[in-house]
Amino acid sequence: MHIDVNNAFLSWSAVDLLNQGFGYDIRDSYAVIGGDEKTRRGVVLAKSPLAKKMGVQTGETLYSARKKCPALRTFPPNYLWYQKMSKNLFQLLSKYTCDIEVFSIDECFLDYGKVQSLYGDSYLFAQKIKDEIENTLGFTVNIGIANNKLCAKMASDFSKPNQIHTLYETEVREKMHPLPIGDLFGVGKKSSEKLKKIGIKTIGDLAHTTPEHLYPYFKNQSIKLIEMANGIDMSEVISTKEENKGISNSTTLEKDVTSKVELYQVLESISNNVALELRRQNKYTCVICVQLKDQYFRSYSHQKKLKNATNLTKEIFETSKFLLDEMWEGEPIRLVGIRLDHFTSTSLHQVSLFETVEKRDQDVTLERTLDSLKEKYGHRVIDTASLLDGKKVGFKKSRH
DNA sequence: TCTGGGGTCCTAGGACCC
DNA sequence: TCTGGGGTCCTAGGACCC
Numbered sequence: 001m002h003i004d005v006n007n008a009f010l011s012w013s014a015v016d017l018l019n020q021g022f023g024y025d026i027r028d029s030y031a032v033i034g035g036d037e038k039t040r041r042g043v044v045l046a047k048s049p050l051a052k053k054m055g056v057q058t059g060e061t062l063y064s065a066r067k068k069c070p071a072l073r074t075f076p077p078n079y080l081w082y083q084k085m086s087k088n089l090f091q092l093l094s095k096y097t098c099d100i101e102v103f104s105i106d107e108c109f110l111d112y113g114k115v116q117s118l119y120g121d122s123y124l125f126a127q128k129i130k131d132e133i134e135n136t137l138g139f140t141v142n143i144g145i146a147n148n149k150l151c152a153k154m155a156s157d158f159s160k161p162n163q164i165h166t167l168y169e170t171e172v173r174e175k176m177h178p179l180p181i182g183d184l185f186g187v188g189k190k191s192s193e194k195l196k197k198i199g200i201k202t203i204g205d206l207a208h209t210t211p212e213h214l215y216p217y218f219k220n221q222s223i224k225l226i227e228m229a230n231g232i233d234m235s236e237v238i239s240t241k242e243e244n245k246g247i248s249n250s251t252t253l254e255k256d257v258t259s260k261v262e263l264y265q266v267l268e269s270i271s272n273n274v275a276l277e278l279r280r281q282n283k284y285t286c287v288i289c290v291q292l293k294d295q296y297f298r299s300y301s302h303q304k305k306l307k308n309a310t311n312l313t314k315e316i317f318e319t320s321k322f323l324l325d326e327m328w329e330g331e332p333i334r335l336v337g338i339r340l341d342h343f344t345s346t347s348l349h350q351v352s353l354f355e356t357v358e359k360r361d362q363d364v365t366l367e368r369t370l371d372s373l374k375e376k377y378g379h380r381v382i383d384t385a386s387l388l389d390g391k392k393v394g395f396k397k398s399r400h
Numbered sequence: 401t402c403t404g405g406g407g408t409c410c411t412a413g414g415a416c417c418c
Numbered sequence: 419t420c421t422g423g424g425g426t427c428c429t430a431g432g433a434c435c436c
Contacts, residue, residue, distance in 0.1 A: 008436090037401045045404075058436090061402045104407090104436045188434045221410080248406060287428095297403070303429065337405085407435080417425080 001110045001126060002144040002152035005089065006161035008106035009033040009046035011139040012085045013075050018138070026075065030054065034062045034074040040252050040334075045077055049161065088137055093129065101149075101237045109149050111237040126164045134162070150233035151176075153185055172231035177204030184228060191225075194218075203229050243343070244281070248291075249273045250337025256295045257333050264321060266336045268384065271317035274338050279371060284309035284347045285340040288316055290323040293335035301339075302327045309344045314363055316340070 005011060007027070014027045031048045035041030042062040054069035066072050086105045093100055096119065099111035112122050119125045126143040134140050140162040144155030147168055154176055155167035167175055182192035184203050194217050200206050206229035214222035227233070249270050257263055267290070278285055289303035302323040310316065320338055373382050 035404055040402080041404050042401070043404055059404085063402050107436075186434070190433060219411085245408070246406090250405065252404065289429095299431085301430070305428065335404090339406095405436105408433105409435105410433085411431085413429090415426100415428080417427105418423105 001112050001122070002103075002146075002149065002156040003089075003093065003108050003110060003129075004142045004144075004156045005106035006140045006142060007046050007048065008139075009077055009082060010048055010075075012082050013046075013078060015085070015138040016078060016081050017075075026073070029073065030069050030071045031073050031075060032056060032062070032065060033077050034065075036076065037062055039254050085137065085139070089133065089141075092133060092136065096125075096129065099237055099239050101239055102241060109152065109237045111239075112145075123164065123166070130162070130164060146231075148231070148233040149235055149237065150185060150228060151231050154183075154231075157183070167231070169231060173204070176231060177202060177207060177229075179203050181206060186228060187225070191218075243283075245343075246339055246341045247274050247277050247281075247285075248337060248339035249277075250291060250335055252293075252335045253333065258330060260328075263324060263328070263333060263336060267320045267324060267338070268317050270336065270338045271313050271320055272383075274340050275311060275313040275316050275367075276371065276374070278311045278340060278343075279367075281343075283343040283345065284311045285316070285343055287341035288319045288323065289339040289341060290320045290327070291335075291337040291339060292324075292328065292333055295332040295334055297334070299335075300327060303339075303341075305342075309347045311347070312363055312367055314367070 010031065010033050011027060013033055014025050017026060027048055028050070029048060030050050032044045032051055033046040034044055044056060044058050044060050044062060044065050047056045047058060047065075051065070051069055051072060054072075056065045056069055056072070062074055082105060089106075090100065090102060090108060093108065093110060097110060097112075097115045099114050101109040101111075103109060112119075112125065116122060122145050126145055130141055130143055142156045142158075142160050142162070143164045144152040144157070145164065145166045146152040146155050151167040151172065155165040158165040158167075158175070165175075179202060180192075181187055181195050181200055181202060182189070184206070187195070195201075195206065198213065198217065200209060206225060209226060211222045211226060214225060218225060251266065251270065253266065257266070285306070286309045287303055287305050289301050291299065291301040293299045304319055304323055306315075306319065316338070370382060
């Protein structure tokens, strides 16, 4: 089964607002959850069914959404609340089985095969948990039932909200093959354009084509694509949540920046964020990647593999300054980000010729002390003096 | 007041090695 | 009697997802 919250951010904000005595349910109005336009984050994060009916799409600018739907009201996101609702949902489901794979903040897969003998017919079970979620948590979900994850995921998307759909092997031809090619999970804008060009317009068209036909355009992905179109997927429901492969933090600046001093300040603040999260996970990183977006939305990045894994803000900051210097040519910058990759659980530090063991130990102790101060008194309690001028960036999430 | 942020996976080219 | 082949690692970028 694939369980998917309907219009998650909007539904969850609706629950939050109703709890606070807000006058009406925003799910039944022309409403979206949207970022702050003043800080250039003005995009649609979630939309109500009525807003959708007016053509409003997730990811588009609020400016454009209002043009389509003048009655639109926008509400700010409340990520802490969303995390709480997400946790509540997964806890409710965990009562029935531990075979749950959390796929995103508002989606999961549940391996019903292993507990079917306990709870009986899958459709009736889906109805039961769907109602329980609505009655106890106050929002609706869609549930897809199938013999594999791909088909369950496709099924939960069929018609919304508050629906249960099945997509067994015998139903793939009838329920999935007529859909436009872009509806297939994993086929985005670029791939569906390429496929349409070679005459493949529906999922059924893809299901009945040959690997040879696709190969010039999709190379080694060809067979996988055809399998997916035929509803074939052998992947397992993995409940033992794997560790993160990477940590990233990026921020869109309030104004395009051309000053190196300012970019350094932003980098330092972001280094703080990612390093703090890295240490929280007891990890060390081997790869640091700095990502920029210029005024024309051109994105580019440079990365560096470290000789020694690290979790020190100072070292991450130093490397990210090096990477910025390497790629930045003075163009106005809209977004700055850092991504950490390739983690290890030990640092195995090889002290360089110009650094003493004592000096590095001091750095480690210093950062550990800063962490515990922040843990105890909050993130704003202490920072490097160079950040006092600059505005605090990023860091919205708190996983504590 | 125009265009978010956090992820995963894949590819292709160059360096380097045997 | 011009210039292999296979492999790994590193880097940059792209596609796609929520």
